[in-house]
Amino acid sequence: MVDMNTYWPIVLIMGVGTFVIRFSFILIMDKLTLPDAVHRMLRFIPAAVLTALLVPSVLLHKNGVTSFAGWERLIAALVAVLVAWKTKNILATIGSGMVVMWGLQALL
Amino acid sequence: MSKNWSTFFSGVRITSPLILGVAPFGLIFGAICVTTGVPEWGAIGFSTIVFAGASQLVVNQLMAEHASMAVIILTGLVINMRMFMYSASLAPHWTGLHPIKKGLLAYMLTDQAYAMSIARYNEPDGDTINKPLFYFGSAITMWGCFNITTVLGAYLGAFIPTEWDLGFAIPLTFIAVVVPAIKDRPAALAAAVGGAVALVANDLPYNLGLMAGAVSGIVAGYAAERRQTNG
Numbered sequence: 001m002v003d004m005n006t007y008w009p010i011v012l013i014m015g016v017g018t019f020v021i022r023f024s025f026i027l028i029m030d031k032l033t034l035p036d037a038v039h040r041m042l043r044f045i046p047a048a049v050l051t052a053l054l055v056p057s058v059l060l061h062k063n064g065v066t067s068f069a070g071w072e073r074l075i076a077a078l079v080a081v082l083v084a085w086k087t088k089n090i091l092a093t094i095g096s097g098m099v100v101m102w103g104l105q106a107l108l
Numbered sequence: 109m110s111k112n113w114s115t116f117f118s119g120v121r122i123t124s125p126l127i128l129g130v131a132p133f134g135l136i137f138g139a140i141c142v143t144t145g146v147p148e149w150g151a152i153g154f155s156t157i158v159f160a161g162a163s164q165l166v167v168n169q170l171m172a173e174h175a176s177m178a179v180i181i182l183t184g185l186v187i188n189m190r191m192f193m194y195s196a197s198l199a200p201h202w203t204g205l206h207p208i209k210k211g212l213l214a215y216m217l218t219d220q221a222y223a224m225s226i227a228r229y230n231e232p233d234g235d236t237i238n239k240p241l242f243y244f245g246s247a248i249t250m251w252g253c254f255n256i257t258t259v260l261g262a263y264l265g266a267f268i269p270t271e272w273d274l275g276f277a278i279p280l281t282f283i284a285v286v287v288p289a290i291k292d293r294p295a296a297l298a299a300a301v302g303g304a305v306a307l308v309a310n311d312l313p314y315n316l317g318l319m320a321g322a323v324s325g326i327v328a329g330y331a332a333e334r335r336q337t338n339g
Contacts (some may be wrong), residue, residue: 001145002171008150013181014167015157018188022195023214027207029199041330042197043230046223046289048302048325049190052318053162053219054282055303056310066310073276080280084287090125093284094277101276 072104115238119245122228126220127253129281132274133161134257139265140165144172148262155258159215159251161278163187166315179314186314190322194222201229201239213240216247218254223285294336298329 025032034042058077061069080097087093134155141151146168154164167184175183194217202210225243228234261268268274290296302325309317 002168003174004146004150006177007146007171008153010167010171010177010180010184011150011154011157014163014184017181017185018158018160018163018191019215021185021188021191022217023211024192025195025199026202026210026214029196030203034196034200037330038196040333041326042193044295044298044326044329045193045197045322046226047286047295047299048329049193049322050219050223050282050286050289051299051303052306052321052325053190054279054286055307055321056317057279058276059307060310073273076276077279077283080283081287084284088288090281090284091128093287094125094129094280097280097283098277101273105271105273 070108072101072108075104076101112238112241115241116245118237119224119228119242119247120249121245123220123224123246123249126224126250126281126284129277129284130161130220130250130253131257132277134254135261135265135268136275137161137164137168138258138261138263139268141168142262142265144168148259151262152255152259155255158184159254160188160191160218161254183314186316187318189319190219191217191222193322193326194219197226198222198243201225202243205240209240213243213247216244216251218247218250220250220281220285221247223289227285227289294329294332297332298325301325301328 058073059069060066076097079100080093083089083096084093137155138148138151141154141164142148146154154168155161158164163184166187167180170180170183195214198217202213205213221243224246225239228237228242229239286299290299302321304321305324306317306321309320311317312320
């Protein structure tokens with residue numbers, strides 16, 4: 001159970017800290033010129049960061065211990081990658097991933 | 109309708125399919141938060157104040173396990189540090205905007221709104237649109253979706269069967285936005301290295317694996333591009 005005495009302090013500090021992270025470069029960029037190397041690194045942010053987010057969350061369950069989340073998730077994710085690549089359609093990607101995962105869950 | 113408003117609505121329209129993947133996120137967070145003994149309005153406040161689902165789930169779990177305040181806050185902020193990168197990436201597109209408007213847009217920053225906006229900005233006609241307004245349409249769609257579904261999850265969450273594994277919709281939204289963003293070999297390498305390092309480094313303390321993966325991926329992509337251009 002969560003201790004409500006520390007709940008709001010944690011939420012508020014998280015809120016302020018997260019806002020500062022989000023605001024940082026957006027606020028100061030007018031007064032700042034980025035080195036060319038940094039500028040060229042920016043374009044790799046979507047590919048690198050989103051994949052770093054999604055791979056562990058597809059493959060690993062974290063209920064206290066980290067463990068393999070199951071073949072149905074891995075296969076469904078690969079199907080979704082294929083659908084995303086071929087169609088570039090968001091609904092089709094999410095829909096096909098969920099349907100394949102549920103289908104395999106019923107079969108396996 | 110003015111050109112500006114049509115830009116706003118195109119941000120809403122292009123982002124709206126992601127609701128399918130983000131709605132479960134809000135539902136799950138609202139439901140889990142309440143099962144750990146937080147009142148419904150506490151869960152709702154968490155989503156509106158912090159508005160960063162991945163960190164909220166982890167922070168809530170650590171609070172339920174009675175980790176120390178310092179560890180909880182540090183872990184949550186490390187997960188959100190990736191948004192430094194989104195901030196740096198969006199900033200050149202929003203120069204000259206009033207700081208208060210920048211602050212409002214920054215508060216609503218998410219993985220999804222970032223990815224959709226950068227993809228739009230990088231299209232051939234990307235420089236002709238009102239960039240902050242497109243982002244605003246995208247971000248407010250995600251904001252409304254996550255907060256409304258947090259409310260639903262907090263009050264009705266106990267009725268969602270866990271066997272449905274609705275949480276799987278979250279990584280699927282990332283697949284839907286990242287795959288079209290990979291347009292050449294350096295970007296593909298950035299994704300492969302980012303994903304692999306994040307997976308291997310998953311057990312690092314404070315969830316540092318995410319940042320380790322993100323930074324390695326970016327450096328790998330940059331190095332590959334330099335090799336390509338230098339022959």
